[in-house]
Amino acid sequence: MVLGAGFDSHAYRCHELLKDLRVFEVDRAATQALKRERVLAAIGAVPPNLTYVSIDFQHDDLDEVLVRHGHDRTQRTFFIMEGVTMYVPEEGVRRTLQVVGQHPPGSGIVFDFVPRAMVDMIARLDMNKIPAAAKPFVQRFLDLTRDEPWIFGIPLGTERELVGEFGMDLQEVMAIGGPDSIARYLTKADGTVVGAKTIAEAMAGAAAQAAKDGGPSPTQPQMTPERMREQQRQTAYQLAEAVVRG
Numbered sequence: 001m002v003l004g005a006g007f008d009s010h011a012y013r014c015h016e017l018l019k020d021l022r023v024f025e026v027d028r029a030a031t032q033a034l035k036r037e038r039v040l041a042a043i044g045a046v047p048p049n050l051t052y053v054s055i056d057f058q059h060d061d062l063d064e065v066l067v068r069h070g071h072d073r074t075q076r077t078f079f080i081m082e083g084v085t086m087y088v089p090e091e092g093v094r095r096t097l098q099v100v101g102q103h104p105p106g107s108g109i110v111f112d113f114v115p116r117a118m119v120d121m122i123a124r125l126d127m128n129k130i131p132a133a134a135k136p137f138v139q140r141f142l143d144l145t146r147d148e149p150w151i152f153g154i155p156l157g158t159e160r161e162l163v164g165e166f167g168m169d170l171q172e173v174m175a176i177g178g179p180d181s182i183a184r185y186l187t188k189a190d191g192t193v194v195g196a197k198t199i200a201e202a203m204a205g206a207a208a209q210a211a212k213d214g215g216p217s218p219t220q221p222q223m224t225p226e227r228m229r230e231q232q233r234q235t236a237y238q239l240a241e242a243v244v245r246g
Contacts, residue, residue, distance in 0.1 A: 001066075001077050002026065003096065004057070004084035007035060011050045012043060022049055024071060026062075029054040057088050063099045077103050081111035086119070086150040093152060094166075101166030105246035109168070112176065112239050119153035159240050168242040176237040 002008050005025035011018060025032070032052050039046055046052075053069045055062065067073065079100050085093050100109045130138050154162060160170040174180040186194045 001071075001079045003062075003079060003081040005035075006031060006083065007038070008080070008082070010080070011047055012039065015047050019047075019049060022051065022070075023047070024051050024053050024066065024069065026053040026055050026066070028056065057084070057092050057096070062096055063102070066099075073103060075104065077107045079107075079109040079111075081109060083112065085111060085113045085154075086152055087148050088152060090152050097163060097166045097168070100242075101163075101168050101244055103244055105244050108171075108241065108243040110239065110241045112237050113159075114150060114153045114237060116153035116155040119150050122150060154238075156238075159238075163240075163242040168244050171241040171243060173238055173240045176239055178236065181239065 001024045002010060003026045005027045008025070011023045011025065025035075027035075032054055036046070036052070051069055053065060053071075055065050063073070071077075077100075081096065088096075097109070100107065125138070125142075127135065127138065159173050163170050174184075182193060188194065
């Protein structure tokens with residue numbers, strides 16, 4: 001079950017792996033219409049085990065919509081919800097987690113979220129106070145989210161309590177781009193890290209720009225690697241996994 005599927009390609013890339021399972025892609029009707037066109041143009045047909053489910057997450061009842069499209073809620077189900085929670089009011093996120101928690105034990109969900117501190121920081125953002133080196137990146141983010149702003153975040157450290165309200169146990173939380181996610185998803189068997197050079201060059205460029213701008217001010221201490229990692233932890237995307245209790 002892929003919630004807010006967008007252009008997610010699991011059902012197509014992993015067709016052989018998933019051929020004996022039923023896959024549901026849940027998203028807005030307009031997004032799905034465009035995706036159908038792209039899928040047909042690229043591979044000629046939609047996998048026979050895939051069902052498109054049109055929904056408005058802010059107004060429709062997820063459980064009712066899924067049942068209407070043939071989902072059997074008595075079957076163990078794995079949910080993927082990426083790039084959704086930050087755009088949906090808290091009530092909508094809670095309703096979704098409630099639906100997941102009502103599935104049989106062993107069902108689970110993987111979802112990403114942004115920390116509440118990040119959402120609050122964006123709401124208070126003053127571009128006049130953004131360092132020159134960071135302004136292009138901040139402006140690009142604001143342009144990308146102008147029509148779909150981030151409105152919900154989870155306070156760090158409360159994830160276990162949140163999913164626990166809906167009968168689930170938290171298995172893991174990691175910062176995307178942090179040491180754990182880099183080790184799992186970006187580190188090759190020989191120990192080299194995909195993108196390591198790009199990351200190092202970006203950090204060096206930011207340091208050079210800060211020096212050019214006159215260095216850190218009394219209210220902006222030097223951005224050491226340790227401080228950068230902590231700042232990243234407080235503001236970066238987080239990836240969480242939870243399972244329905246047995």
